[in-house]
Amino acid sequence: MKMTVRMKIFAYMGLIVLIVSFTFSLTTQVYMSNLIDQFQREQIDADNLRATPAEQVEIFKAYFLDHTRLNTLLSVTNGVRLFFFVVLGLFFSFWISGVLTRPLKKLIAAIERVAQGDLSVKVPIDTKDEYGKVAQTFNDMTFRLHEAEEARRRLVADVAHELRTPLSVMQLKLENYQQAGHHVQPEMLLRLHDEVIRLSQLVDELHVLSLAEAGRLSLDRKPLDLTVHLERIVDDVKYEAEENGLEIRLYTISKPVTVMADAKRITQVFINLLINAIRYTPRGGKITVEIEDRVVDRNAFFARVSVIDTGIGIPAERLPHLFDRFYRVDEARSRHTGGTGLGLSIVHHFVRAHGGFIRVASQPDEGTIFTVYLPKGNGI
Secondary structure, eight states: OOHHHHHHHHHHHHHHHHHHHHHHHHHHHHHHHHHHHHHHHHHHHHHHHHHHHHHHHHHHHHHHHHOOOHHHHHHHHHHHHHHHHHHHHHHHHHHHHHHHHHHHHHHHHHHHHHTTTTTTTTOOOOOOHHHHHHHHHHHHHHHHHHHHHHHHHHHHHHHHHHHHHEEEEEEEHHHHHHHHHHHHOGGGGGGHHHHHHHHHHHHHHHHHHHHHHHTTTOOEEEEHHHHHHHHHHHHHHHHHHOOOOOOOEEEEOOOOOOOEOOHHHHHHHHHHHHHHHHHOTTTEEEEEEEEEEEETTTEEEEEEEEEEEEOOOOGGGGGGGGTTTOOOOOSSSOOTSSOOHHHHHHHHHHHHHOEEEEEEEEEEETTEEEEEEEEETTTT
């Protein structure tokens, strides 16, 4: 059984009380023994022995009351004992305070290092009590801060790179048009227009993603029939799937599957997942969308939508980073064919904003399954 800080304090104070009580009892016994020995030497004689027991007790009491020297000695002894107990209590209080504050000193030193920007600091965990829990929580916090700082640095670098690509193309095209010195045909501006659209899309997605991460994404929630809604979404991407030589199908139950959701945000979630499946599934593959109603998970009811493909799959070591900003599984893909790298991150945060969650399972060369869980509202 591990000892809490309260139990340790109780144990230390109990030790102090035990020591003080033992010392007081010992000194009292010694003192009383000395008085009794002195009474025997001075007062017990033949007359005392002939007295009745009651008279002997009175003689003993009178000895303490009438003997001025002994009363004075008693007062001095009590003062000495009191002084001794005070000194002993102060010593143990000082010792206990040192024992109890030693872990705090280590924590304060670590906090000061964090304040100076050192996020790699670790506090040693020597106990399993509240101090140990505080140290573990502090270490977890600094680890998350370190990860967040690394993610921020990567984000700044990625954003700079993503913005630089369309801007560089636009700048190069404009400079070429200026140097040509002749009228620019409208069709020559198509590539420039594509880069403007790409840049605008990137900025819009970053803005929406930032709102979602900050918990400030506005949702217009209304009852939404996922069956009907997904039929429309699958129909919208069906042409692109067929162009890539893919079969896409929707499997659902006959009754409506209703959730409280923002139709626009949910549309973007499944469009991103389906486009991602189309992009990474070779010709001749198959994409399946399955809907299930009232699935129990985490002691709650959810509507579950699975997007299943027979694509190239995702290595296990890359799955934990799949929903990070600008993360691409296939680094060899160009940024034009591979998208902005924000799609899955947007999916993750949009689903979370609805109170749901998303899971992914994948095997290289076998395919990937993205499963979205959306909570069922009361009465739905």
